[in-house]
Amino acid sequence: MRKGICVAGNMIVDILYPIEGWPSQGELVHIKDGISRATGGAVCNVIMDLATLDPHLPLQAMGKIGKDAEGDLILEKLGGFANIDTSNVLQEGISALTLVMSDVKAGQRTFFTYPGANGTFDESCIDWSRVNADIFHIGYILLLNALDAPDEEYGSKMARLLHHAQQHGLKTSIDVVSETSDRFTRLVPPAMKYADYCIINEYEAQMTTGIPLRDDSGNLIRENLPEALAAMKRMGVSTWAVIHCPEGGYGLDEAGQYVARASLALPEGYIQGSVGAGDAFCAGVLYGAEQRFSLADAIDLGVASAAAALSAPGATEGMRPKDEVLELLKQYDRRQE
Numbered sequence: 021m022r023k024g025i026c027v028a029g030n031m032i033v034d035i036l037y038p039i040e041g042w043p044s045q046g047e048l049v050h051i052k053d054g055i056s057r058a059t060g061g062a063v064c065n066v067i068m069d070l071a072t073l074d075p076h077l078p079l080q081a082m083g084k085i086g087k088d089a090e091g092d093l094i095l096e097k098l099g100g101f102a103n104i105d106t107s108n109v110l111q112e113g114i115s116a117l118t119l120v121m122s123d124v125k126a127g128q129r130t131f132f133t134y135p136g137a138n139g140t141f142d143e144s145c146i147d148w149s150r151v152n153a154d155i156f157h158i159g160y161i162l163l164l165n166a167l168d169a170p171d172e173e174y175g176s177k178m179a180r181l182l183h184h185a186q187q188h189g190l191k192t193s194i195d196v197v198s199e200t201s202d203r204f205t206r207l208v209p210p211a212m213k214y215a216d217y218c219i220i221n222e223y224e225a226q227m228t229t230g231i232p233l234r235d236d237s238g239n240l241i242r243e244n245l246p247e248a249l250a251a252m253k254r255m256g257v258s259t260w261a262v263i264h265c266p267e268g269g270y271g272l273d274e275a276g277q278y279v280a281r282a283s284l285a286l287p288e289g290y291i292q293g294s295v296g297a298g299d300a301f302c303a304g305v306l307y308g309a310e311q312r313f314s315l316a317d318a319i320d321l322g323v324a325s326a327a328a329a330l331s332a333p334g335a336t337e338g339m340r341p342k343d344e345v346l347e348l349l350k351q352y353d354r355r356q357e
Contacts (some may be wrong), residue, residue, distance in 0.1 A: 022189065024078030025070060025310055026153035028146075030061030030138050030160055031083040031109070033090035036120040042130070052124065057090070058334060059097045060118065061138070062159030062195055065296050065335045069303035069325065071101035072339040077310070080153055082108040084137040084145055086115030091137075110145055113137045135165055142166035143181045148188040155310055156185045159195030159302075161211055168207055175210030182214035191259070193217035193309070195302055196224040204228045213256030217309055219302045219322075222265040225252065233263075245270045246278050260315050262322075264301045267355060269322050273315035281319045282354040284327045296335030301326040307342070324348045 038052040059065075063083050070079055081098055085091035091111050098104045116136035122129045141164055158178070162168060167178040174180040182192045194215045196208055204227035212218055212228075222240065226233040229251040231244050245263060249272040252261035262271040268282040304325035308318025324345045332338030339345070 022152060022154040023310075024080065024153045025067075025155045025157060025306055026080040026082055026108075026151050026190070027063050027067040027070070028082035028156065028158040029063055029141070030116065030163055031063045031081075031085050031094050032059070032061035032116045032118055032133075032138065033093055034058045034060045034118045034120055036122055038122050038124050040123075041125050042121070042123050042128075057093060059094050060295075060335055061116070062157075062299065064094060064097065065299035066157065066159070066195075066303045066306070067098065067104055068101065068336045069296070069300050069329070069339045070307060071104050072336070073303060073307050073325070073342045073345065075101070075103055075341070077103055077307070078105070078153070079103050080105045080108055080151065082146065082151075084110045084112060084141040086113050086137050087111045088115055090115035090117060108147070108150060110137075110141075113140070135163075138163070139165035142177060143184065146181075148184065151185075151188065151190065154191060155193055155217070155306060156182075156190040157193035157195070157217075157302075157306055158182070160197035161194060161208055162199050162201070162203055163197040168203075171210075175213075176207050178207070179210035179214055182211055186214055186216075191216040191309070193219065193306060196220050196228070198223050205230070209255045212252060215257050216259040217262070217306070218252055218257045218260070219262045219264065219305050221298055222263055225249075225263045228252070228255075233265075240265060240267050242267075242280075245280070246272070249278070260305070260309065260318070262305055262315075262319065264298060264322065264326070269301060269305070269319040271315050271319055277315075279316045279319055281316065281323050282356075283323050284348060284352040285355045286327060286330065286352060291330045292338070293333035294330060295333075296329045296338070297326040299335065300329035300339060303339075304345070320349060321346065327352070 043049040116138035301322040304322035
């Protein structure tokens, strides 16, 4: 019997440079002390969160990193968890990088991203006979260049890969990146056709389905959530369609039942960073799917996992073992709608 989760896709190193003010073109600015490196991307964040939630859950990482210091850093971080198998991670070329210029005066960050090895990750990198998991989760659509390429039969190379994963007995799960573009309607629906689970945020759901989920004032349009989830199901998501946002987690289960779970009302000073909250929510829902939770219980774990992630500035440092994460549901009230 298959067990565990394979997490595939983006594996990135973020390099943060503190600067004092943003220069005009052609000018120079000094980088301050405090340069830091951190792993990121769907694979690193989600799989490390899963490994912390349950140290006994079999996990497989899959992706492409460079033969460089950044690639070594990724392997070192993942290697710190006994239950993460990195044997399906390929090293070739230069690792994907995001250079973060952090203006300490203005409090603004500017990002320069390089796709590197991630950009060439495709199905030729996968030996399906070595994937022994129950669930195959991949992210992010719109940030994996080779898999975002068109396919005459399936619409995209990602959709073809997901279909093949299902043919090899895997349940499939997808996530999307929140870019500003018109590519959502072209690239996400073909993948949804071969997705058992789809876990995305409200912006990504709105851009994919065309159903507005925030008004001009930025308020969540709650009454449109069931319609957007139903649209995701019509596009092909077979089991759980899930939308997460700061207000909570919402989904349609395999029987078409609507689930709504508000996020936690966290006290002032609790939130130390939000960079990994979405991936933590995704990890919680994926864990629930693998453990055969109901969708309601899986979303509750996702909500609690996101709250845990918010307690630390990094993407994964705030995650805790499952029982400790679930205690947050008892410790804090739900947000009021």
